[in-house]
Amino acid sequence: MGVLLAVKSTTDVPASKLKTAIEVLDSEPTFDAGLMTLLQWSADYYRHPIGEVFAAAMPLALRTGAPVEKTIERWRLTEVGEKEWQSLPKRSKRLRALADAVSCNASLDELKRTPNWREGLRELEQRGWVQREAVTNSIDARGIEVANSRHVLSDAQTSALDKILAARNQFRTLLLHGVTGSGKTEVYLRAVEEVVGAGLQALILVPEISLTPQLVARFQERFSAPLAVLHSGLTDSERLSAWRSARSGAAPIVIGTRSAIFAPLKAPGILIVDEEHDASYKQQEGFRYSARDLAIVRAQRLNIPIVLGSATPSLESLARAKKKPDDLIPLEQRAGAAQPPQVRRIDLRQQAQVDGIATATILSIKQHLADNGQVLLYLNRRGYAPVLFCPACGWSAVCSRCDARMTVHRRAGNLTCHHCGHESEIPEHCPQCQSPTKPVGEGTERVETTVAKLFPEAPIARIDRDTMRHRGELEATLRKIHGGEVRILVGTQMLAKGHHFPNVTLVVVLNADQGLFGTDFRAAERLAQTIVQVAGRAGRAERAGEVLIQTEYPEHPLLTSLLSGGYSAFAAKALREREAGQWPPFARLALLRAEAPSMQHALEFLSAAHDIANQVQPRSVRILGPVAAPMARRAGRYRAQLLFQAPTHSPLQALLSRCVPVFAATLQAKKVRWSIDVDPAELF
Numbered sequence: 215m216g217v218l219l220a221v222k223s224t225t226d227v228p229a230s231k232l233k234t235a236i237e238v239l240d241s242e243p244t245f246d247a248g249l250m251t252l253l254q255w256s257a258d259y260y261r262h263p264i265g266e267v268f269a270a271a272m273p274l275a276l277r278t279g280a281p282v283e284k285t286i287e288r289w290r291l292t293e294v295g296e297k298e299w300q301s302l303p304k305r306s307k308r309l310r311a312l313a314d315a316v317s318c319n320a321s322l323d324e325l326k327r328t329p330n331w332r333e334g335l336r337e338l339e340q341r342g343w344v345q346r347e348a349v350t351n352s353i354d355a356r357g358i359e360v361a362n363s364r365h366v367l368s369d370a371q372t373s374a375l376d377k378i379l380a381a382r383n384q385f386r387t388l389l390l391h392g393v394t395g396s397g398k399t400e401v402y403l404r405a406v407e408e409v410v411g412a413g414l415q416a417l418i419l420v421p422e423i424s425l426t427p428q429l430v431a432r433f434q435e436r437f438s439a440p441l442a443v444l445h446s447g448l449t450d451s452e453r454l455s456a457w458r459s460a461r462s463g464a465a466p467i468v469i470g471t472r473s474a475i476f477a478p479l480k481a482p483g484i485l486i487v488d489e490e491h492d493a494s495y496k497q498q499e500g501f502r503y504s505a506r507d508l509a510i511v512r513a514q515r516l517n518i519p520i521v522l523g524s525a526t527p528s529l530e531s532l533a534r535a536k537k538k539p540d541d542l543i544p545l546e547q548r549a550g551a552a553q554p555p556q557v558r559r560i561d562l563r564q565q566a567q568v569d570g571i572a573t574a575t576i577l578s579i580k581q582h583l584a585d586n587g588q589v590l591l592y593l594n595r596r597g598y599a600p601v602l603f604c605p606a607c608g609w610s611a612v613c614s615r616c617d618a619r620m621t622v623h624r625r626a627g628n629l630t631c632h633h634c635g636h637e638s639e640i641p642e643h644c645p646q647c648q649s650p651t652k653p654v655g656e657g658t659e660r661v662e663t664t665v666a667k668l669f670p671e672a673p674i675a676r677i678d679r680d681t682m683r684h685r686g687e688l689e690a691t692l693r694k695i696h697g698g699e700v701r702i703l704v705g706t707q708m709l710a711k712g713h714h715f716p717n718v719t720l721v722v723v724l725n726a727d728q729g730l731f732g733t734d735f736r737a738a739e740r741l742a743q744t745i746v747q748v749a750g751r752a753g754r755a756e757r758a759g760e761v762l763i764q765t766e767y768p769e770h771p772l773l774t775s776l777l778s779g780g781y782s783a784f785a786a787k788a789l790r791e792r793e794a795g796q797w798p799p800f801a802r803l804a805l806l807r808a809e810a811p812s813m814q815h816a817l818e819f820l821s822a823a824h825d826i827a828n829q830v831q832p833r834s835v836r837i838l839g840p841v842a843a844p845m846a847r848r849a850g851r852y853r854a855q856l857l858f859q860a861p862t863h864s865p866l867q868a869l870l871s872r873c874v875p876v877f878a879a880t881l882q883a884k885k886v887r888w889s890i891d892v893d894p895a896e897l898f
Contacts, residue, residue: 215239215276215277215278215279216235217244217265217268219264239279239281239282240281240282240283242282242283244272244276244282244478245271245478246478248515248516249271249476249478251515252508252511252512252515253267253268253271253476254267255511256501256503256508258871259867259892260501260502260503260890260892261870261871261874261890261892262500262501262502262503262890266500266501267501270473270476270497270500270501270503271473271476272457272476273450273453273454273457274450274453275450275451275453275454276454276457280454282458282461283458283461283462284455284458288346288347289316289325289335289344289345289346289347290316290344290345290347291313291316291317291343291344292342292343292344292345294341294342294343295313295316295338295341295342295343295344296317298341298343299313299314299317299338299343300313308328308329308330308334309334309337309338311328312325312328312331312334312335312338313338313343313344315328316338316344365397365400367397367400367401367404368397368547370396370544370545370546370547371396371397371400371401371545373543374390374392374401374543374545375401375404375405377543378390378401378405378484378519378521378543379405379408381519382408382409382412382483382484382518382519383517383518384517384518384519385513385514385516385517385518385519385520386519386520386541387510387513387519387520387522387534387538387541388519388520388521388522388541388542388543389490389522389524389527389531389532389534389535389541389542389543390521390522390523390524390543390545391524391525391527391532391535391542391543391544391545392523392524392525392544392545392546393525393545393546393547393548393554393750394525394548394746394747394749394750394751395548395714395750395753396525396545396546396547396548397545397548398488398523398525398545399429399432399488401545402418402486402488402521402523403432403433403436405484405486405521406418406433406437406467406484406486407436407437409483409484410437410439410466410467410483412483413481414466414481414482414483414484415460415463415465415466415467415468415479415480415481415482415483416466416467416468416483416484416485416486417468417470417474417475417477417479417482417484417485417486417509418433418467418468418469418470418485418486418488419470419471419472419474419475419485419486419487419488419495419505419506419509420469420470420471420488420489421471421472421488421489421492421494421495422471422492422494422708423445423446423447423471423688424677424682424688424708424713425488425489425713426443426445426447426469426470426471427688427689427692428692428713428714429469429488430443430469433467433469437466437467439465439466439467440459440464440465441465441467441468441469442456442457442459442460442464442465442467442468442469442470442477443456443468443469443470444456444457444460444468444469444470444471444473444474444477445470445471445473445474446471446473447685456468456470457477457478460477460478460479460480461477461478461479461480462480463479463480463481471494471505472494472495472497472505473505474505475505475508475509475512482516482518483518484518484519484520484521485509485512485513485518485519485520485521486520486521486523487505487506487509487520487521487522487523488523488524489523489524490506490522490523490524490527490528490531491524491526491527491528491531491743493740493895493896496893496894496895498895498896502889502890502891502892502894504893504895506522507893525746525747525750525781526742526743526746526747526781527785528739529739529785529788529789529792529798529799530798530799532785532789533789533799533800534799553753553758553759554753554759555721555749555750555752555753555758555759555760555761556758556759556760556761557749557760557761557763557777558760558761558762558763559762559763559765559768559773559777560572560574560575560762560763560764560765561765561766561768562764562765562766563766568664568668569656569660569661569663569664570593570655570656570660570661570664570724570725570764571591571661571664571665571668571722571724571764572764574762575722575762575764576668578720578722578760578762579665579668579669579702579720579722580669582719582720582760583669583672583701583702585719587717587718587719587720587757588695588698588700588701588702588703588715588717588718588719588720589701589702589703589718589719589720589721589722590702590703590704590705590709590715590718590720590721590722590748590751590752591661591665591702591703591704591705591722591724592705592706592709592710592721592722592723592724592748593656593657593658593661593704593705593706593724593725594706594707594710594728594744595655595656595657595658595706595725595728596621596632596657596658596659596678596679596680596706597621597622597623597630597632597657597658597659597660597680598621598622598623598624598625598653598657598659598660598663599621599622599624599653599654599655599656599657599660600619600621600622600654600655600656600657601619601622601653601654601655602619602620602622602629602640602641602651602652602653602654603651603652603653603654604644604646604647604649604651604652605649605652606644606647606649607644607646607647607649609644609645609646609647611629611638611641611651613631613633613634613636614636615631615634615636615847615848615849615850616631616633616634616636616845616847616848616849616850617845617846617847617848618631618632618633618845618848620636620638621657622640622653622657623659623680624640624653624659624660624663625659626680627639627640628640633845633848633849634848634849634850656724656725658676658678658680658704658705658706659676659680661704661724662674662676662704665702665704669701669702672701672702673699673700673701673702674700674701674702674703674704675691675694675695675700675702675703675704676703676704676705677691677703677704677705677706677708677709678705678706678708679706679708682708688708692713695715696715696716698717703715703718707744709748709751710744710747710748710751713751715751717757718751718752718753718759719752719753719757719758719759719760720752720759720760720761720762721748721749721751721752721759721760721761721762722761722762722764723745723748723749723761723762723763723764724764725764725765726741726745726763726764726765726773727765727766727767728741729741729744730767730770730772730773733844733897734896734897735792735795735797735897736895736896738772738788739785739788741772742772742776742781742784742785742788743781745763745776746776746780746781749761749763763777772784775787796859796861798893800861801859801860801861802859802860802861802862802863802866802893803857803858803859803860803866803892803893803894804857804858804866804870804890804891804892804893804894805855805856805857805858805890805891805894805897806820806823806855806856806857806858806877806888806889806890806891807843807853807854807855807888807889807890807891808820808840808853808854808855808856808886808887808888809848809851809852809853809854809886809887809888810851810852810885810886810887811850811851811852812852813842813846813852813854815852815882815885815886816840816852816853816854816886817840817842817854818882818885819880819882819883819885819886819888820839820840820854820855820856821840822877822880822882823840823856823873823877823880824837824839824840824856826873826876826877826880827858827869827873830869830872830873832860832865832868832869834860834861834862834865835858835859835860835865835866835869836858836859836860837856837857837858837859838856838857838858838859839854839855839856839857840854840855840856841854841855842854843855844897851887855897857897858870866892870890870892874890
């Protein structure tokens with residue numbers, strides 16, 4: 215399957231190599247002019263082949279030859295038929311029933327319910343009373359009914375909604391900075407209600423599939439309209455159907471994860487990016503685009519507003535809002551009677567522990583369970599234990615293909631590398647000295663096991679990628695949580711993002727130290743966002759909430775500023791540090807990555823790339839490296855990288871436009887796999 219971008223009368227390709235098209239699949243363009251230019255701009259900006267960019271924007275079924283539009287066969291009355299069909303004698307029950315159904319715009323499936331329908335329609339057609347036509351599935355969005363909301367907007371929510379609606383029919387990037395539980399979703403719903411009521415469409419992006427069911431349910435409760443839902447958990451046919459609904463306008467509301475930014479829209483009116491700070495919006499393989507950044511570009515080209523919502527906005531979005539203060543919309547109070555939770559640090563140096571759970575934490579869990587509250591335990595590490603260790607000789611199980619330790623998965627009975635997927639059996643004895651091995655550290659599986667022993671009467675649910683592998687499992691578990699069938703929740707980041715658990719009164723961050731000493735310049739920002747987000751799951755209804763943060767570094771400056779001044783104080787300090795170090799949002803980055811069977815080949819290619827870039831290098835662009843990646847060996851291949859750093863977008867893009875084609879032509883490029891990542895989310 216190919217995509218026709220242009221027609222030329224001459225070619226430099228020899229005639230013998232040209233192939234004749236077998237079939238033209240569609241009579242009209244797959245993408246409208248605006249989306250076409252966005253895709254071409256994306257290919258240029260991210261320095262990626264245009265064919266792969268189009269592939270990323272199309273459902274798999276389209277890429278394998280399905281037509282863009284699905285037509286539905288319908289029958290309608292002719293002018294003669296409208297006048298004559300009721301003159302049929304009453305004994306012609308079958309013909310009268312068919313004509314009556316056709317007059318009511320019945321679908322073909324409805325007509326088939328009449329016995330001998332085919333012969334009857336043929337007879338009506340011969341009389342000139344009915345005629346067949348093919349139509350596409352579309353509706354008039356202005357006829358959509360909206361259920362009355364039982365939520366009364368607060369003054370802050372009303373002000374936020376007014377600002378959003380005032381930006382209709384113009385491009386503005388509005389940052390809705392609302393604390394957890396402040397009612398951002400209700401503001402989205404009201405804004406979408408106005409947009410859809412005007413006959414336009416709304417596109418809402420969420421970072422993870424796990425958030426999609428909850429948001430879809432909220433919109434289905436409010437709108438009597440079909441929703442187009444787009445994410446990787448759908449079948450190919452479901453994804454194509456949703457894509458078509460968005461394109462035709464049959465679905466006035468489109469909700470999806472990262473790739474939904476490329477959904478075609480017949481009448482776009484607003485773009486909303488929920489949890490805009492989330493790293494999941496950045497594609498890490500292949501076409502490495504940022505859905506959030508492309509959403510801003512798309513809104514600008516469509517001349518419509520975009521709303522970026524988060525309790526913990528990215529530093530890039532905060533810096534942008536500082537330049538245009540009118541575009542910052544604060545929601546500083548929780549909605550309704552909900553109050554901010556009380557936050558306490560648990561000093562692990564002064565506490566006895568049971569598999570990573572401090573005594574003070576155990577007592578708090580017991581108290582909240584006794585008060586009929588739910589408890590959420592957060593640990594962003596799945597598996598039973600991160601290390602299998604030999605206390606006698608110091609051996610530990612490492613991956614044979616990566617520079618990483620194997621994770622113990624006791625329930626599955628294996629060691630697994632979370633970087634390449636390699637698996638092996640769990641050895642009971644050390645392969646070096648034959649002493650018994652010991653799992654060291656905690657993962658969510660071990661926490662679940664420990665909590666089950668400590669509180670045997672409390673039903674537990676664990677939510678991570680190991681337990682939520684099959685379709686429908688997450689939705690079923692969330693229903694149990696909301697129904698009160700689950701008392702203790704154990705999970706990873708899947709639980710930390712955007713979920714509304716009104717009965718959760720205690721949240722425990724079991725290991726807040728994981729991100730305190732990260733090598734990536736965004737490590738502190740991500741840790742602060744995670745702590746604020748997961749803490750926000752507590753006390754979201756009338757009941758008071760409590761948050762416990764377990765740490766061995768309670769005096770760490772990040773935790774101190776975060777707990778004393780909130781996320782805004784942390785962000786202000788972090789922005790000053792970024793500006794001093796000339797890191798984003800005060801600089802633009804591009805990362806050239808290379809991997810090969812040997813580190814020598816990877817470094818040779820990057821050294822050649824360094825020399826090429828040096829020859830055309832604008833003075834304002836710094837070239838750092840090449841160096842080995844933080845994890846130098848992964849999946850049996852060695853990885854290295856070269857970093858380009860510039861104060862603004864223009865000199866960096868000028869350098870890449872000249873150099874990237876030359877990189878591909880070098881002899882060293884044939885010995886490596888390489889990629890360019892513009893605006894990298896992680897330096898790994």
